[in-house]
Amino acid sequence: MPATIRDVARLAGVSPSTVSRALSLPDVVNPATRARVRAAAEQLGYEPNRAARGLITGRTGNIGLVVPDLANPFFPSVVKGVQARARLHDVAVFLADTDEDAAAEAGLVRALAKQVDGLILCSPRATEEELAAVARETNVVLVNRLVEGVPAVTFDNEGGMRQAIAHLVALGHRRIAWVGGPKASWSSAHRIIGLYAAARDHGVKLVDVGDFAPTYEGGMAAADQVVATGATAVVAYNDLIAIGLLARLHTRGISVPGDLSVVGIDGIAMARMSRPALTTVRLPKQKAGEIAVELLLAVLDDPDPDTIIATRGKLHGELIVRDSTGVAPDPARP
Amino acid sequence: MPATIRDVARLAGVSPSTVSRALSLPDVVNPATRARVRAAAEQLGYEPNRAARGLITGRTGNIGLVVPDLANPFFPSVVKGVQARARLHDVAVFLADTDEDAAAEAGLVRALAKQVDGLILCSPRATEEELAAVARETNVVLVNRLVEGVPAVTFDNEGGMRQAIAHLVALGHRRIAWVGGPKASWSSAHRIIGLYAAARDHGVKLVDVGDFAPTYEGGMAAADQVVATGATAVVAYNDLIAIGLLARLHTRGISVPGDLSVVGIDGIAMARMSRPALTTVRLPKQKAGEIAVELLLAVLDDPDPDTIIATRGKLHGELIVRDSTGVAPDPARP
């Protein structure tokens, strides 16, 4: 049975309102009283009941975080960032994993929306309309997704692809394969834009082998088609696909980077651990989570549309060169 | 501005209490009234405010989940399981990542405890006393940890190690190295117990190379010492260490499984993707999360100590044989 504000008030010999003030607006009460109240609160181990406070202030001190799939190592990083930053602000985080199920997502969002001050949404698959609708009903920050009028923190997907292509071109590659991810995803679209722009600028040939699941298995499935293109290098939609490529290429006796160079995107921990270690564009995932929290809190304090538009983050990726692109292409190959 | 119970009451032409009853105890109100109330609620998009309800019922419909580090792939799996099962019961999940910081953990737990019905704790590092203290103040379910009188879902660590050793012995190994994890961890202690028991039973020699960080780097650091033991096989505290071993062994030109067989534990996704693919004992991590939720909910409904003791889960691991133990040891090696 936790102590209530009345217990503290009784012990300190003051009224509940004074306790409330002493704790949340310290400078408005007499220092002596404040000290007495503090001591009483301490002694009783008193912590204000957030639900009760929220009922009256309209602020719960909680935020919600929705991710599509925690099994994809991309998202735990984001969650960790959100978590860490939220704790700094003494805000608690509700987490929901939608299991890539757009329908479940809608329900979860509705349920969560009632008990939080705002929502951070990683929703690669939801439609713009759905997201805009949610944003109308509650405070929302989007991660790696841009929707008109909704604050968001995004990655510089185009820039990431440019770095990848520039790196491969510098190594001498002239024919580069692309293994796509989920077609509907926002980041996929933007990665492709950057990819083609870079290929055009460098005057190199891009061969699209199609869209695959953004998983290890997806990469395994894509590998043979990549080989068939005759490309000397391949860029994958994400690291998981790239690592799947590596595995299947090894099985087929194709040397990486000897016969084929491989580049991923995301910079998940696993990329360091693959064989050969994977060259990738590291996206600051945890940072994205942290910024999303700051953004959300800023919007809560000032829901002015101008603020919202001004507070968009665009995070740049960093090319990490590892062994999977270590060698120039064999000029004997077509 | 979301609809309140009074809005629904007004629209349906009944009192707020009737609305409340119609929604939570449907069979106690007249079917006709119930239908009217339901329609009104629907029309207004009414969802009861959980905070307000919790204030009076004493139940928030929320649970808290504390994990030490989301960057360790073990924990996202547990979180996913908790998440999925909680959603089934219409319970929301607060997530806290303590960043392996025991001090932060205490604070987080206190803060969370106020706004949840119960806590699921993955706290490999907290002391028994700390955990017992938390359990006295709030409803707690422990994961992969056993403390007197506290409901818990654990893995059969001993059994897992027995399977690993039996597998290696069957392949002909007689001298097996052990790379330990964090000394203070509960599962480490139990893995060691199973390990030595199995070694004794099979009459094989175990060589302990010491304790290492439960990470890829930890495995890299341990590899050379493993080689120096002259063992033909090595069991690691977890998959991350095992994968680190694989990497360093490859660098040194030591063939796995040709020269040395490697076994991990946990069964993280990455284990399939290593080269060679890692033989491991797969622990049902997601299942553990699911069961933890069921356990917690059961305890909430019936905080009787007998129930608590009866409701302990012990989950068995499953040996997954992959290439890292594919071949019998070379008899030429000592």
Next chain:
DNA sequence: GTGAAAGCGCTAACAC
């Protein structure tokens, strides 16, 4: 600077 009173949205007694 502090206390009394009202009320956030909801449910649980208690009447009827």
Next chain:
DNA sequence: GTGTTAGCGCTTTCAC
């Protein structure tokens, strides 16, 4: 079967 009343723990007028 339904309405009225009271109150969960807290903050916030409004007096003083």
